[in-house]
Structures are given as structure tokens and as C-alpha cells.
Amino acid sequence: MPMTKISLIKCDDYNKVNNAVKEAVNLLGGVSAFIKPSEKILIKPNLLAPKDPSKAVTTHPEIVRAVIKLVKEVGAVPVVGDSPGGDVRDIKNLWKVTQMEKVCSEEKVELMSFEAAGSKKFDINDKNIRRVNFSNVALDCDGIISLPKLKTHTLMSFSAGIKNLYGLVPGLMKVEYHKYASKNKDFADLLTNIYLFFKSKIRFTLVDGILSMEGNGPSAGEVRKTDLIAASCDAAVLDAYLLDMLGYDISNSGILKNLKMTKSVFSTVEILGEKRGSFNLKEFKFPSVRKLDLFPKFIIRIFGKFLWIKAAVNEKICMRCMLCIRSCPAGAIRPGINQYPHVDAKKCISCFCCHEMCPHKAIIFKKSILAKIFMKDR
Numbered sequence: 371m372p373m374t375k376i377s378l379i380k381c382d383d384y385n386k387v388n389n390a391v392k393e394a395v396n397l398l399g400g401v402s403a404f405i406k407p408s409e410k411i412l413i414k415p416n417l418l419a420p421k422d423p424s425k426a427v428t429t430h431p432e433i434v435r436a437v438i439k440l441v442k443e444v445g446a447v448p449v450v451g452d453s454p455g456g457d458v459r460d461i462k463n464l465w466k467v468t469q470m471e472k473v474c475s476e477e478k479v480e481l482m483s484f485e486a487a488g489s490k491k492f493d494i495n496d497k498n499i500r501r502v503n504f505s506n507v508a509l510d511c512d513g514i515i516s517l518p519k520l521k522t523h524t525l526m527s528f529s530a531g532i533k534n535l536y537g538l539v540p541g542l543m544k545v546e547y548h549k550y551a552s553k554n555k556d557f558a559d560l561l562t563n564i565y566l567f568f569k570s571k572i573r574f575t576l577v578d579g580i581l582s583m584e585g586n587g588p589s590a591g592e593v594r595k596t597d598l599i600a601a602s603c604d605a606a607v608l609d610a611y612l613l614d615m616l617g618y619d620i621s622n623s624g625i626l627k628n629l630k631m632t633k634s635v636f637s638t639v640e641i642l643g644e645k646r647g648s649f650n651l652k653e654f655k656f657p658s659v660r661k662l663d664l665f666p667k668f669i670i671r672i673f674g675k676f677l678w679i680k681a682a683v684n685e686k687i688c689m690r691c692m693l694c695i696r697s698c699p700a701g702a703i704r705p706g707i708n709q710y711p712h713v714d715a716k717k718c719i720s721c722f723c724c725h726e727m728c729p730h731k732a733i734i735f736k737k738s739i740l741a742k743i744f745m746k747d748r
């Protein structure tokens with residue numbers, strides 16, 4: 371059976387990332403094994419929101435710079451781009467704050483707006499959303515190098531290789547699709563189908579886990595220094611391996627279940643570089659809301675109606691920017707009479723897009739009494 375290579379590199383400082391990235395890719399066979407001269411390669415970081423790189427919400431610009439250099443080394447043409455989450459309208463500000471603009475202008479590489487480049491619709495065989503729009507930037511390039519940030523995710527528990535590809539859907543369509551895929555299982559199906567659509571185009575995935583995010587990610591969690599760079603040509607196997615390293619039972623991942631991936635896949639993995647035990651990943655915190663998904667099915671069947679977690683606004687922190695209103699696929703948030711946004715719990719579909727997009731960590735989770743009781747025990 372052919373082995374899947376995963377390289378693990380320890381790197382404790384973004385100033386040293388150039389060598390670390392190079393080593394990670396060399397261990398997989400070197401960049402020329404994946405990219406041919408003159409090819410147009412999309413480098414796809416995670417640019418979820420306009421956040422400083424130190425906040426661990428977005429892929430660090432020095433990782434992007436190191437990969438740009440590798441792509442240029444083989445005489446290929448790199449372009450950089452991602453579509454931010456929710457209703458982030460000022461893409462230039464996002465590029466500035468995340469330092470993508472600086473890196474791309476210093477390296478003389480085109481930074482692409484997925485929204486401005488347009489999109490095309492494709493049938494991806496998803497039962498909830500038959501046709502999905504993908505950015506022309508992703509469709510027109512010869513290959514993609516995916517550079518996810520290692521983070522937790524309130525709806526999916528985890529965000530790395532496969533979740534990073536959701537950014538290939540431009541603009542507010544991402545929010546729109548959440549309306550039809552608000553539950554973990556449905557969103558896992560959608561992400562799986564997007565991954566399968568682009569799988570053959572992905573040359574390799576390199577995860578930025580030097581500063582990671584634990585807790586209630588992907589934007590409101592806590593930064594954790596994990597000093598890790600991990601790379602592989604197989605994003606799904608890489609995700610499975612990283613999840614296992616973080617102490618998460620991979621049988622609870624809807625995406626990996628869809629791909630029929632169990633722990634037995636690790637017998638076909640060749641780890642290169644550092645040993646997995648040399649990273650500080652102990653007691654990595656996953657989102658508190660994920661626990662509802664781990665309840666036995668019979669409990670959900672019996673108590674489902676009374677087991678819920680909905681979004682709510684913490685008015686003490688809220689800055690009334692109204693981004694949550696524009697990012698809610700269910701139209702469940704409206705300005706209240708006191709000028710603060712108000713969540714209509716009856717309309718809320720618990721997708722947590724608002725939590726993901728709130729720049730001030732002002733979205734909190736309101737639990738039903740039964741959810742509080744059950745979750746306390748776990």
C-alpha cells in the first residue's frame with residue numbers, strides 16, 4: 371500500500387519560518403515534485419477576518435512569503451487569495467491588517483479578490499445545496515497550495531486542511547449556504563463535497579500551527595503557542611492525523627466519516643521530521659458547544675427539542691458594528707430598541723456564523739436548561 375507522507379517541523383518563531391517551511395516541503399519530496407515551471411499556483415491562506423497575525427485567526431504572512439519563494443524557485447507564477455467570512459466588505463483593509471498586502475507587494479505577487487474575480491456554479495452532488503459557486507481565481511489556476519491556520523471551530527470542532535477550502539466560495543454565498551447546512555452533519559457534507567471537487571488541484575497543504583487557536587474558535591478562541599508546521603499532499607489524512615495529535619477522537623468528525631477515514635489510515639502514514647510527541651498539544655481545548663454533537667443519538671432523539679444552544683449578544687462588550695446582522699444566514703438578528711443587536715432565538719439555526727464574524731467576541735452561547743445539565747457532566 372502506498373504511504374502518505376506527513377512532515378512535522380518544530381518552529382518557535384515566525385522569523386525562522388522560511389527554513390522551516392522549506393524543510394517541511396523538502397521532506398515531502400521538494401517543491402518541484404508538485405509544481406511545474408510556468409504553472410499558475412493559487413496560494414490560499416486563511417484570511418477569515420481583518421485581524422493582526424498575532425491573534426491566530428489568519429495564516430501568518432511569513433508562512434505565505436516562504437511559500438511564495440518556493441513557488442518562484444521552480445519558475446511557477448504564484449498568486450495569493452482567499453475570501454473572508456461573513457460580510458467583510460473592505461477587503462483592502464483586511465489585506466492591510468493581516469499583512470498580506472505588505473508581503474505580496476514586497477514579493478511582487480498579485481493579491482486577488484475572489485469577490486472581484488467573479489465565480490461559476492457547479493453541481494457538487496450535495497444533498498442540501500446542489501449547485502455551489504466557486505471563485506474564478508480557484509477555477510482558473512493550475513494548482514492550489516492550501517495554507518490553513520490550525521484552529522478550533524464552534525460548528526465543526528476543528529479547522530485546518532479541508533475547512534480552509536470553504537474560502538474558495540466567494541463572499542456572502544458562504545453565509546447563504548450555511549442556511550441550508552447549519553447543522554454539523556450537513557456542513558460536514560458540504561465541506562466534504564467541496565474538498566472532493568478541488569482535491570485533484572491541491573498540490574499540498576501546509577498548516578500554520580506555530581500560533582494556533584483553541585477554545586471557541588475560529589475567531590473568538592484563545593491563542594496557543596504550539597510551534598508546529600505540518601504538511602502533506604493529502605489534506606484529509608493530514609487533518610485526521612492532526613486531530614489525533616490534539617487528542618480528538620477522529621470518529622466524531624463528520625468530514626472524516628464521510629471520507630470513510632478511521633484510525634486504521636495511520637498505518638499508511640509515514641511521519642517525517644519531528645516526532646509527534648515533541649509538540650506541546652496536551653489538553654488542547656475544543657469548543658464548548660461541540661459537546662452537544664457528542665451526545666448519544668438516542669438522547670438527541672428523545673430530548674432533541676429541549677437540547678439547544680443559541681447565539682446571544684453580550685451588550686457589555688458589543689460595539690454595535692452590526693456585522694453579525696449582515697452575517698446571519700437566517701435573518702435572526704435585528705437591531706433592538708436599545709440599538710444593540712438582538713437574536714430571535716426562534717429563528718436562530720445555531721450555525722454560529724455570528725460568533726465567527728463578531729470582531730469583539732460579543733456573541734455568547736445561550737443554552738437550554740437541559741443542555742446546561744448534560745454539558746456540565748461532560
Ligand code: SF4
Pocket residue numbers: 683684687688689690691692693694695711727728729730731732733
Ligand atoms: S455582537 Fe459583535 S458583530 Fe454584532 S454588533 Fe456587536 S460587536 Fe458587532
Ligand code: SF4
Pocket residue numbers: 680681697698699700701702703713717718719720721722723724725
Ligand atoms: S443568530 Fe443564530 S442563525 Fe444567526 S448567525 Fe448567529 S447562530 Fe447563526
